[in-house]
Amino acid sequence: MSTGTSTEVMDEKAAAAIIAGARERIDGLDGQILELIKARIGVSAEVQRARLASGGRRLSLNREMEILQRYSDALGRPGTTLAMTLLELCRGKV
Numbered sequence: 001m002s003t004g005t006s007t008e009v010m011d012e013k014a015a016a017a018i019i020a021g022a023r024e025r026i027d028g029l030d031g032q033i034l035e036l037i038k039a040r041i042g043v044s045a046e047v048q049r050a051r052l053a054s055g056g057r058r059l060s061l062n063r064e065m066e067i068l069q070r071y072s073d074a075l076g077r078p079g080t081t082l083a084m085t086l087l088e089l090c091r092g093k094v
């Protein structure tokens with residue numbers, strides 16, 4: 001996957017301004033990502049509770065496979081690692 005970097009030449013001040021602005025946007029995006037992860041943990045717990053309360057198993061391997069496939073299709077191998085980390089956050093280690 002490309003990181004979108006280019007080799008354009010520029011002076012240090014211009015680069016510093018771009019970096020500062022971009023880092024602010026990255027911090028904003030990371031804040032949103034963290035909030036989304038916390039929301040995902042809550043929704044996942046809701047599903048797990050409902051399944052347990054109705055006599056089912058807490059975890060669903062088929063559903064986890066769908067999620068791993070989706071992240072892998074979108075982001076390749078690191079996507080699989082990311083999905084595994086998300087699943088661990090949402091249902092604990094298995």
Ligand SMILES: C=C(O[C@@H]1C=C(C(=O)O)C=C[C@H]1O)C(=O)O
Pocket residue numbers: 043044045047048058059060061063064067086087090091
């Ligand atoms: C939330 C669910 O329960 C568990 C947690 C999952 C998740 O966090 O995505 C996926 C599968 C299950 O192991 C579900 O089945 O959808």
